[in-house]
Amino acid sequence: MKNLKKILKQYFNVAVSVDNVVFGFDADGLKVLLIFRGSEPFTGSWALPGDLISPEMDLEYSAEKILKQLTGLDQVYMEQIQTFGSVDRHPFGRVFTIAYFALIKVENYHPQAASWAKDVAWFKVTEIPKLPFDHREILEYARRLLKNRIRTQPLVFELLPKYFTLTALQFIHESILEEEFDVRNFRKKILSSGIIEETGKLQKNVTHRPAMLYRYNASKAKQLGFEGGILQ
Amino acid sequence: MKNLKKILKQYFNVAVSVDNVVFGFDADGLKVLLIFRGSEPFTGSWALPGDLISPEMDLEYSAEKILKQLTGLDQVYMEQIQTFGSVDRHPFGRVFTIAYFALIKVENYHPQAASWAKDVAWFKVTEIPKLPFDHREILEYARRLLKNRIRTQPLVFELLPKYFTLTALQFIHESILEEEFDVRNFRKKILSSGIIEETGKLQKNVTHRPAMLYRYNASKAKQLGFEGGILQ
């Protein structure tokens, strides 16, 4: 048994981190949240909000806690996406990183840099600065995943405010899928799916005809088996 | 810098393992490959073929190597699926495990127990023995994933022999999706998709009308954008 422990020691000397790809959405389109690193390595560069996991903490909990510590974001939709494990991806040693994606309603949350994050900002997915580690690869992986999922899961409602217009719903689909849809057909499809409902409320303070506001009906979506999706 | 290293030390004392969910398919339906453990912990139980990763090895490479070492299987279709990281999932310490699924053509490969695996066998997915660690959870996750993917990616051809009948192709879909299809409609859909082609060959030594053998046309599938799937 002593012998066994000795053998095992050679394995118990790596670290594991979490990196979060936080997506948000506003009038400009799809955004990703980055932090400005105030800690080694790569101090002074923008990066995905991520950190090493303390060995005594559960994985899911770590992912949430790390995000909260660096950006203040709490209670957001998160999902594990993939683990990246190249030998040389971290200069301090062998670090496997488990990537998560998170979707947030930009209007409801106001990220604030904390801990060793010196700044935090939204970047358009088309205007991402140079990123350290393999964060670029992780980000692109997350984008592809989001694109694939969006057709078959009602994820967009995590990105939109509680009340939203059909135009916004269409725009978010078009932004993520990089594809345009016919207005009438899009509306027909969404409305006939039954997963969103009218609220009777109207947009205010707009310089044009105000749009009707809709709301996601989660219970109906579930009842209809909507992990199966919106489009397609 | 000394100080930094000291702080980091507390993180670099966990281990990472790989667990492989190897699916195969034969006349009985969908199978999973398990090994009989001849090593601590859980010596003497059937488990997913998996092992700790050596810190100096890349992740993808480790996954392949571990599978080969325990079962002899080489050059199989593998894909990372999810990482499991509960604090207490391994009795020897904090071990994150990265689950992979693999799909193999049962007829072409003959797994053989090696290293500390004392035996290896196929189990029907409906008749799985008690598994150690969180292997049951991992296996169920993999099954769900396979079920979701099979509709939108041409994965079944990794499970079928090179030449196969349309009946076999339909049966594998039905087994994985736990749903039945109309023979005529199924054939129409598959054939009109263009991703499989006739070979002119016929089944031999069967006690009924021999079926035409077909072959997957990978290049055509790719050209048609078939990461997008077979059914639906």
Add this chain to the structure above:
DNA sequence: CCAAAAGTGTTTAAATTACACCCATGG
């Protein structure tokens, strides 16, 4: 000639696509 599985077409219903104009509001 029997058993066992292979193979094949048509009709109906549902879903998807293409397409152009009027409406309501603020400035």
Add this chain to the structure above:
DNA sequence: CCATGGGTGTAATTTAAACACTTTTGG
């Protein structure tokens, strides 16, 4: 009254679903 985006319907095409009998082989 103008600019801006909101909102609406129909016809044509494509795709999916339902459904039953004949064929070929080995034993």
